Amino acid sequence: xxxxEVIEDPADPRLADYREIRDAERRRRDGTFIAEGRQVVRRLxxxxxxxxxxxxxxxxxxxxxGEVLAAAEIPAYLIRQDIVEAVVGIEFHHGCLxxxxxxxxxxxxxxxxxxxxxxxxxxxxxxxxxxxxxxFRNALxxxxxxxxxxxxxxxxxxxKAIRVSAGATVAxxxxxxxxxxxxxxRLRAAGYTVLALTPRAEAVDIAELGDGRSLPPRLALLxxxxxxxxxxxxxxxxxxxxxxxxxxxxxxxxxAAAGAVALHWLSRLGRGVVQxxxxxxxxxxxxxxxxxxAD
Numbered sequence: 001x002x003x004x005e006v007i008e009d010p011a012d013p014r015l016a017d018y019r020e021i022r023d024a025e026r027r028r029r030d031g032t033f034i035a036e037g038r039q040v041v042r043r044l045x046x047x048x049x050x051x052x053x054x055x056x057x058x059x060x061x062x063x064x065x066g067e068v069l070a071a072a073e074i075p076a077y078l079i080r081q082d083i084v085e086a087v088v089g090i091e092f093h094h095g096c097l098x099x100x101x102x103x104x105x106x107x108x109x110x111x112x113x114x115x116x117x118x119x120x121x122x123x124x125x126x127x128x129x130x131x132x133x134x135x136f137r138n139a140l141x142x143x144x145x146x147x148x149x150x151x152x153x154x155x156x157x158x159x160k161a162i163r164v165s166a167g168a169t170v171a172x173x174x175x176x177x178x179x180x181x182x183x184x185x186r187l188r189a190a191g192y193t194v195l196a197l198t199p200r201a202e203a204v205d206i207a208e209l210g211d212g213r214s215l216p217p218r219l220a221l222l223x224x225x226x227x228x229x230x231x232x233x234x235x236x237x238x239x240x241x242x243x244x245x246x247x248x249x250x251x252x253x254x255x256a257a258a259g260a261v262a263l264h265w266l267s268r269l270g271r272g273v274v275q276x277x278x279x280x281x282x283x284x285x286x287x288x289x290x291x292x293x294a295d
Contacts, residue, residue, distance in 0.1 A: 004062055004069075004076040010086040014077060017099035018056050021088045024158050031102045033157040035170060037094040038064055043167030044098055045072050050170060053099040058084060061095035074098075100170065102157060108148060108183060111175040112190045117145025119266060120192055120220040122177070122184070124150040124234045126255065127225070132156055133164030134256035135223065140168040142263040147174040148187070148220075150234070181237035184220075188239075192220040196230055196238035197262050199252045203243035206265050215269060221262055226255050 007014060020026060021034045032053070035044045038061055044052060045068055054075040057065060062078055069076045084092050121139045126132050132154045139147055147156070153176075154161060156169035177183035184194055193216045196203075209215055222238055224230030229252075235241060244253065244261050252258070 004057070004066065004078045006078045008080070008083065010083050014054075015056070015079075015087050017053060018087050018097055019089075021097070021159060022090065024155070027157075027159075028102075028155070033100050033102060033162065033170075034159045035098045035100060035162050035167065036092075036096065036159065037163065037167075038096050040162060040167035040170070041065065041096050041098045042068060044100060044170045045069070045074070047167075047171035049173075050100040050103060053101060055099075056084065056087075056097040058095040065096060100157075106173065106175045108175040108177055108186050111146045111148070111173045112186065114173055115145035115190075117143055118218045119144045119263070120146055120148065120187060120218075121259070121263070122148045122150070122187070122194070122220050122222045123153045124180070124222065124224045124230055125152045125228075126223070127152060127154050129154040129158040129161040130164045131226070131255050132158075133161035133169060135259050136161070136165040136168040136172055136174075138256065138260045138263055140165075140172055142260075142267040144263065145173070147172055149174060149176045150180045151176065151178065181231075181233050184222075184237050187220050190218075191216075192218040193240070194220045194222055194238045195262075195266075196222045196224075196235050196241045197243070197258060198224075198230055198235065198241050199243050200241060201243075203241035205245050206242045206262060207245065209242065209265070209269060219266055221259070221266065223255055223259050223262075226252075 017032060027033055035041050041055060042065065044050065052072065052074050054077060055069050056077050056079055058079065058081050062076065066076070121135060121144050123132065123135060136147060136156060156174055162169050187194060222230065222234060224234060244258060
């Protein structure tokens with residue numbers, strides 16, 4: 001197995017990238033991010049979307065990832081568990097950290113040019129990094145090609161978002177739509193129909209899609225925050241409002257759960273499991289009003 005540099009001093013300058021890992025704003029200023037856990041670091045390396053500066057590993061993690069790190073020519077620092085905790089400032093059990101470089105932020109047009117999937121996800125105003133991470137994980141699981149973010153949506157490269165996503169945020173292309181919601185037109189220009197997920201009574205039951213309503217081949221699922229839900233502007237900019245039917249005791253789901261249900265259904269349609277009839281979903285602007293919108 002390839003060699004690794006052993007570090008025994010928490011003040012070693014080679015560990016600078018791993019200090020104060022909870023300081024997200026510092027990471028943004030430095031143009032870096034931190035991935036943690038063997039599975040996440042392996043996904044970061046395999047995806048090759050970001051340059052990896054180095055990896056910090058405990059002996060068990062080195063035994064598991066040493067060959068992968070060596071093959072990718074990533075500098076690796078071997079460190080005891082107690083020293084890791086002294087450096088990062090928190091109790092740490094994942095055994096492996098990697099410092100990545102953000103690089104230039106991708107534009108929406110560049111990401112659209114890269115996408116090879118007929119499914120996209122769009123997130124409006126999700127400020128919770130855990131929800132963002134969970135939705136990226138769902139998106140990767142159900143074959144989504146890219147995620148687009150409105151202003152105010154949490155950074156997918158926050159440490160917590162990366163961790164909750166199981167590394168999906170470092171593997172999945174994403175871009176921000178700065179001119180919201182006008183930039184949804186960029187998705188339409190690329191051939192995508194925008195579906196807004198909402199519990200509004202007038203929204204179309206998602207079960208009707210593909211069963212009485214045939215769908216365009218390319219779909220972008222728009223999801224909003226928990227509680228407030230999609231904005232009136234976001235709803236008005238969608239081509240169709242859809243809802244997940246549920247018992248009257250509950251009118252909405254956690255945004256990550258709702259996204260998973262919807263993406264699973266849309267992936268089934270994409271594989272042709274549900275046969276579409278001759279009635280087509282046509283771009284339209286559903287009226288605004290009635291029940292509160294939500295994820």
